[in-house]
Amino acid sequence: MRKKAVLVGCGNMAATWVRALRQPDLDDRLVVAGLVDIDLAAADRLRSEFELPECLTGTDLDTMLSRVQPDIVFDVAVPSARLAVVKASLARGCHVLSEKPMATSMPDARQIRQAASEAGRLFAVCQNRRFKEGIRRVRAAVDSGVLGSLNAMHCDFFVGAHFGGFRDAMQHVLLLDMAIHTFDAARFLSGREPLAVYCHESNPSGSWYAHGSTANAVFEFSGDVVFTYRGSWSAEGANTSWDSAWRIVGSKGTLLWDGENAFSLNLVDGDEGFFRPLVQVDVPAAPDPRLVNGHTSVIEDFLRAVESGREPETRGRDNIRSLAMVFCAIESAAARRRVEIDVQEAA
Numbered sequence: 209m210r211k212k213a214v215l216v217g218c219g220n221m222a223a224t225w226v227r228a229l230r231q232p233d234l235d236d237r238l239v240v241a242g243l244v245d246i247d248l249a250a251a252d253r254l255r256s257e258f259e260l261p262e263c264l265t266g267t268d269l270d271t272m273l274s275r276v277q278p279d280i281v282f283d284v285a286v287p288s289a290r291l292a293v294v295k296a297s298l299a300r301g302c303h304v305l306s307e308k309p310m311a312t313s314m315p316d317a318r319q320i321r322q323a324a325s326e327a328g329r330l331f332a333v334c335q336n337r338r339f340k341e342g343i344r345r346v347r348a349a350v351d352s353g354v355l356g357s358l359n360a361m362h363c364d365f366f367v368g369a370h371f372g373g374f375r376d377a378m379q380h381v382l383l384l385d386m387a388i389h390t391f392d393a394a395r396f397l398s399g400r401e402p403l404a405v406y407c408h409e410s411n412p413s414g415s416w417y418a419h420g421s422t423a424n425a426v427f428e429f430s431g432d433v434v435f436t437y438r439g440s441w442s443a444e445g446a447n448t449s450w451d452s453a454w455r456i457v458g459s460k461g462t463l464l465w466d467g468e469n470a471f472s473l474n475l476v477d478g479d480e481g482f483f484r485p486l487v488q489v490d491v492p493a494a495p496d497p498r499l500v501n502g503h504t505s506v507i508e509d510f511l512r513a514v515e516s517g518r519e520p521e522t523r524g525r526d527n528i529r530s531l532a533m534v535f536c537a538i539e540s541a542a543a544r545r546r547v548e549i550d551v552q553e554a555a
């Protein structure tokens with residue numbers, strides 16, 4: 209029988225979700241039975257855009273949960289609404305898949321983790337940038353050990369993005385609303401955990417954001433791996449990919465990835481000469497095609513977890529470690545000092 213879902217937050221991102229949910233593989237297994245937004249017109253617009261005549265719309269989540277009694281809530285509301293939406297949904301026995309970020313503070317994230325555990329329901333976060341061809345290829349290459357022992361990951365994120373809306377007024381906008389993807393990617397690519405960070409955050413002159421459009425951070429990861437991040441949402445003139453440009457250095461060579469479809473993997477091939485001879489090696493295609501379709505893949509992974517009882521890849525209990533990178537970076541920038549990340553506590 210098809211699961212019933214309610215989607216909360218019918219703004220810009222919601223169309224991406226509903227489009228994914230209408231893909232045949234998901235549509236056969238799940239029906240969107242309710243749309244909730246504090247702005248009823250937004251919910252009604254989404255319903256008519258995707259021709260969902262049977263779908264209820266409303267402004268009050270509790271009322272919608274009573275009327276629809278869904279199995280799942282998809283939370284696509286603004287980050288500041290996250291805690292209330294997730295707790296209300298878990299309390300009604302729903303599994304919840306939220307947009308990133310998981311929460312707007314670590315105490316909120318811990319409350320969500322606790323609420324999911326007490327309710328005995330799944331809670332996961334949409335880290336859709338893990339579910340793309342490029343990152344899966346790079347992860348498989350790093351995982352294969354071809355680079356030797358992993359030493360460092362460096363990444364550049366420079367995207368001059370003019371959103372308007374909630375981001376213009378948000379505190380720590382880059383770290384909290386975007387770097388969460390990149391930091392999560394660093395954990396995913398390395399398979400290591402973050403131990404400490406030093407971060408510098410600023411809002412340079414000319415920035416069209418209220419706060420924190422730029423950040424530079426150095427993370428210490430387990431296994432002596434260093435991860436450096438240079439990021440800006442207010443740098444005009446030379447955008448990188450939304451998935452950043454990466455340089456991953458191991459004891460045997462270097463893998464470059466432009467965040468899109470360009471890969472270069474050079475390995476040392478000889479032990480003589482000022483510059484050692486190199487051999488260029490292919491980065492094989494992604495091993496599992498089901499895992500490279502962005503939001504569709506995240507939702508599919510989550511739905512499979514609901515159906516089977518196994519845990520989704522981006523479960524909150526794991527994602528809280530990526531969020532801890534964000535908040536320790538924010539703390540480091542405010543205090544202008546290195547901050548240790550308590551991975552045990554975060555988990």
Ligand SMILES: NC(=O)c1ccc[n+]([C@@H]2O[C@H](COP(=O)([O-])OP(=O)(O)OC[C@H]3O[C@@H](n4cnc5c(N)ncnc54)[C@H](O)[C@@H]3O)[C@@H](O)[C@H]2O)c1
Nearest residue numbers: 217218219220221245246247250284285286287289307308
């Ligand atoms: N994964 C990604 O790649 C990606 C990309 C963009 C945005 N996002 C995330 O998606 C979420 C939504 O972003 P957006 O760009 O759609 O924002 P948006 O402002 O366009 O839409 C958010 C909607 O939430 C509604 N809302 C606010 N408070 C609510 C509440 N208490 N209950 C119900 N609805 C409420 C607003 O009325 C609005 O319609 C954010 O968490 C954002 O970080 C993720």
